[in-house]
Amino acid sequence: MRGITKRFLGSPALLDADFEVARGEVHALIGQNGAGKSTLIKVLTGVYAKDSGRIEFDGREVAFPSPHAAQLAGLSTIYQEVNLVPFRSVAENVFLNREPKRFGLIDWRRMNREAAAILHRLDIDIDVTRPLHDYAIATQQMTALARALSTEAKLVIMDEPTSALAEQEVQTLFGVIRRLRGDGVSVVFVSHRLDELYAVSDRVTIMRDGRTIEQRPMAEISRYELVSKMLGRELAEQLAHRRADEEGELAGQPPVLEAADLRRGRALDGVSLSIRPGEILGLAGLLGSGRTETARALFGADPIDSGTIRIGGAPVHLKSPRTAVEHKIGLSSEDRKTEGIIPHLSVRENMTLALLPHLRRHGIVDRKRQTAVVDRFITAIGIKCSSPEQPIRELSGGNQQKVLLARWLCTDPRLLILDEPTRGIDVGAKRDIQALVRHLADDGLAVLLISSELEEIIANSDRVVTLRDGRSVAGLSGGQITEEALMRAMATGSAADDAGDDAGDDDEPTAERA
Amino acid sequence: MTRAGGGSRPDLPEATTTASDMGGPVSEPVAAAAGGTSGVRRGGARNRPQWTSWAQRYGAAAAFAALFAYNAVNTPFFMTQQSLVFVLLRQAAPIAIVAVGMAIVIGTGGIDLSVGSVMAIAGQVGATLVLHDKPFLLAIVAALLVAALCGLFNGTLVARFGVQPIIATLILFIAGRGIAQLITGGELQALANPDFQWIGLARPLGVPAQIYIAFAVALAAWLVMKLTVYGRHVLAVGGNETASRLAGVPAGRVKLLAYVVSATLAGLVGLIAVSANSASDANNVGLGMELDAIAAVAVAGTPLSGGKVNVWGAVVGALLLKLLQNTLISHGITKEVAQIIEGAVIVGALWLQRPEA
Numbered sequence: 078m079r080g081i082t083k084r085f086l087g088s089p090a091l092l093d094a095d096f097e098v099a100r101g102e103v104h105a106l107i108g109q110n111g112a113g114k115s116t117l118i119k120v121l122t123g124v125y126a127k128d129s130g131r132i133e134f135d136g137r138e139v140a141f142p143s144p145h146a147a148q149l150a151g152l153s154t155i156y157q158e159v160n161l162v163p164f165r166s167v168a169e170n171v172f173l174n175r176e177p178k179r180f181g182l183i184d185w186r187r188m189n190r191e192a193a194a195i196l197h198r199l200d201i202d203i204d205v206t207r208p209l210h211d212y213a214i215a216t217q218q219m220t221a222l223a224r225a226l227s228t229e230a231k232l233v234i235m236d237e238p239t240s241a242l243a244e245q246e247v248q249t250l251f252g253v254i255r256r257l258r259g260d261g262v263s264v265v266f267v268s269h270r271l272d273e274l275y276a277v278s279d280r281v282t283i284m285r286d287g288r289t290i291e292q293r294p295m296a297e298i299s300r301y302e303l304v305s306k307m308l309g310r311e312l313a314e315q316l317a318h319r320r321a322d323e324e325g326e327l328a329g330q331p332p333v334l335e336a337a338d339l340r341r342g343r344a345l346d347g348v349s350l351s352i353r354p355g356e357i358l359g360l361a362g363l364l365g366s367g368r369t370e371t372a373r374a375l376f377g378a379d380p381i382d383s384g385t386i387r388i389g390g391a392p393v394h395l396k397s398p399r400t401a402v403e404h405k406i407g408l409s410s411e412d413r414k415t416e417g418i419i420p421h422l423s424v425r426e427n428m429t430l431a432l433l434p435h436l437r438r439h440g441i442v443d444r445k446r447q448t449a450v451v452d453r454f455i456t457a458i459g460i461k462c463s464s465p466e467q468p469i470r471e472l473s474g475g476n477q478q479k480v481l482l483a484r485w486l487c488t489d490p491r492l493l494i495l496d497e498p499t500r501g502i503d504v505g506a507k508r509d510i511q512a513l514v515r516h517l518a519d520d521g522l523a524v525l526l527i528s529s530e531l532e533e534i535i536a537n538s539d540r541v542v543t544l545r546d547g548r549s550v551a552g553l554s555g556g557q558i559t560e561e562a563l564m565r566a567m568a569t570g571s572a573a574d575d576a577g578d579d580a581g582d583d584d585e586p587t588a589e590r591a
Numbered sequence: 592m593t594r595a596g597g598g599s600r601p602d603l604p605e606a607t608t609t610a611s612d613m614g615g616p617v618s619e620p621v622a623a624a625a626g627g628t629s630g631v632r633r634g635g636a637r638n639r640p641q642w643t644s645w646a647q648r649y650g651a652a653a654a655f656a657a658l659f660a661y662n663a664v665n666t667p668f669f670m671t672q673q674s675l676v677f678v679l680l681r682q683a684a685p686i687a688i689v690a691v692g693m694a695i696v697i698g699t700g701g702i703d704l705s706v707g708s709v710m711a712i713a714g715q716v717g718a719t720l721v722l723h724d725k726p727f728l729l730a731i732v733a734a735l736l737v738a739a740l741c742g743l744f745n746g747t748l749v750a751r752f753g754v755q756p757i758i759a760t761l762i763l764f765i766a767g768r769g770i771a772q773l774i775t776g777g778e779l780q781a782l783a784n785p786d787f788q789w790i791g792l793a794r795p796l797g798v799p800a801q802i803y804i805a806f807a808v809a810l811a812a813w814l815v816m817k818l819t820v821y822g823r824h825v826l827a828v829g830g831n832e833t834a835s836r837l838a839g840v841p842a843g844r845v846k847l848l849a850y851v852v853s854a855t856l857a858g859l860v861g862l863i864a865v866s867a868n869s870a871s872d873a874n875n876v877g878l879g880m881e882l883d884a885i886a887a888v889a890v891a892g893t894p895l896s897g898g899k900v901n902v903w904g905a906v907v908g909a910l911l912l913k914l915l916q917n918t919l920i921s922h923g924i925t926k927e928v929a930q931i932i933e934g935a936v937i938v939g940a941l942w943l944q945r946p947e948a
Contacts, residue, residue, distance in 0.1 A: 420830060421830060
């Protein structure tokens with residue numbers, strides 16, 4: 078691709094961008110959200126038409142009129158969010174729109190057999206006749222990959238394929254990528270995780286503000302250089318912070334929220350924790366250990382079977398999120414798109430959604446106060462939008478996340494539950510959000526931080542509670558919070574020598590420990 | 592805070608450390624650090640030429656204006672008070688009233704198929720009470736209450752029991768007309784009570800009362816949607832119900848109320864219909880009204896998927912549909928062909944508001 082320019086309503090999303098992928102190469106595409114990666118990919122694959130520039134594929138100039146045409150030419154794309162049909166079988170999804178036919182009817186047997194074979198190449202052996210939504214996100218992602226492979230692609234574009242995958246699945250994916258490279262297939266790999274980029278890529282193209290800044294072999298560029306090129310400035314020092322010194326400063330504070338022995342079906346099997354004002358409590362655990370379920374239980378989004386939740390010392394029954402909101406608890410969901418934003422409403426409407434009851438005067442929204450609140454937060458936390466009236470779906474992921482944070486911050490909460498607050502957003506926005514959260518905690522907010530990135534938990538938490546199979550198994554604080562201790566706790570249920578009391582079989586409530 | 596040194600951590604970026612009272616109202620500079628990082632993805636998915644979004648917004652109004660102009664030139668006696676006020680506006684008013692309620696229900700992501708039957712029920716209740724010499728005000732209030740109850744039934748099914756709106760309201764669509772007939776044993780009831788029939792027959796300042804009512808209803812709904820918390824909640828629930836619930840929006844109540852409003856407005860129109868006809872006919876009052884109302888909403892570019900409410904659009908949609916029908920009739924086009932053309936207009940409207948690729 079040479080000199081590609083693409084404008085939306087006059088403002089350029091791509092400016093004179095160059096991009097080149099060699100045959101049999103894994104090429105990393107990196108840049109902050111809004112840098113133009115997605116637009117570049119969409120122009121390449123025919124989703125958008127370019128305004129100017131030239132695209133060559135396989136030595137010939139091309140301009141794919143549609144993604145389907147690009148696919149026929151051997152160019153497949155796997156998007157961040159799995160883009161498949163959940164209620165149809167795995168095999169049908171692999172061959173969606175290209176079902177093998179016999180006598181004009183779908184050849185089911187052949188389709189199932191071939192789908193199974195392709196998935197087997199990816200080390201996935203599952204029943205391809207079961208509906209896709211029976212399987213985990215990771216498997217669905219692999220199905221999307223299988224779909225790309227089944228088209229005999231020459232170039233596979235993966236837009237953040239790993240964001241929903243567990244470590245082991247990532248390794249499987251990398252194995253597949255390397256095998257593809259061996260077969261002469263080119264791969265464009267978009268990810269925000271530097272480790273992954275270094276692990277698998279041959280070359281990297283860095284994008285910033287719609288331009289391609291640099292194209293270099295991966296081995297020749299240091300992480301520092303990579304990130305500073307991406308951000309367009311010298312990298313500020315790694316965000317570090319003081320931890321609450323053991324029990325010292327916070328010990329006198331009564332907890333904002335205490336939960337004792339929460340149970341719900343098979344998801345929660347005895348979770349106890351307590352959070353004090355001014356601290357960030359990290360909630361660590363592997364996928365499926367009950368992190369999100371704990372968050373939802375504490376927010377009243379799912380009913381609990383047993384256990385008690387106390388807010389400010391008094392037991393409460395959180396029968397719905399509304400009750401939680403009345404108790405000044407906020408929850409930012411891990412799934413920004415389906416549980417966070419209202420896509421076509423404006424930044425203003427999205428931000429004040431939880432605040433509306435307080436903006437009401439005789440049932441009417443006090444527009445003046447609403448505007449004031451929105452303006453204040455847009456400047457205060459640096460939300461980039463053309464105006465408060467811009468639909469939120471047009472913002473980048475990081476900015477959407479900031480709006481959702483503001484949705485709670487403007488309600489002046491006592492406890493903020495953040496489930497994967499920085500998933501899938503760029504390094505700069507991620508750092509902004511982490512700094513903001515630390516700042517809020519320093520000013521007295523209690524924060525429950527859930528993250529599947531250990532680094533994020535370690536760097537930001539004052540204390541950490543680890544979950545394993547739906548139980549809280551170990552509480553760590555201050556200097557005890559190390560990668561090693563956390564991983565040991567997640568894997569074995571005990572972080573150190575003294576974490577004795579959950580051998581597993583006694584059903585006695587293990588009252589607030591952390 | 593009890594902690595020392597809240598504003599002087601050396602390891603944070605400069606601008607971040609200077610921010611102070613985030614606990615309550617937020618102060619400005621938390622993030623110069625936060626600024627300058629991620630860009631706005633301008634335009635986003637909106638990649639369609641501008642005229643289509645214009646057509647989406649004003650298409651129905653433009654079509655109405657064009658059709659109006661055509662009639663003004665080509666249809667004899669069109670530009671008379673008789674034709675404009677007593678035919679077009681008067682006929683469009685009931686559809687517009689029901690369409691306003693429908694627009695709100697559709698805004699929540701639902702649909703209300705029961706409006707026609709609810710009209711019949713309310714009409715029967717009102718007429719029966721009047722014929723039994725009850726005070727006309729009691730008859731009106733009772734009819735509206737019964738209609739509201741119908742809406743409560745629909746809304747409960749949808750909001751509390753999670754029944755899909757099209758199925759939930761199909762129940763009263765079918766059963767409702769039966770109920771209406773049972774009220775009087777299916778007989779036509781002739782009315783002669785000027786007080787009760789005021790809403791169908793009165794002409795303050797020479798204009799039929801129902802036109803005032805339709806305008807008042809639309810104005811009220813528009814204000815509610817634009818200004819109130821409830822209006823914001825409707826859009827939020829229709830736009831993303833899960834997210835709305837997690838933001839503390841009482842999604843169930845929001846939907847319930849939408850069905851109650853829709854049914855109550857249908858009840859009001861039911862009263863207008865029996866009053867105007869001076870007879871209550873359980874078989875025919877409100878027949879096909881649900882489709883007229885949905886068409887009026889859709890034709891004005893409101894997506895049936897929810898999250899948007901265009902009150903005046905629904906009114907213009909009702910006017911457009913009625914004018915179209917009348918135009919075709921007055922030009923001697925047979926009913927069959929007229930129906931096909933109406934269908935084509937709706938298809939055209941839907942095409943204009945098709946979701947982008």
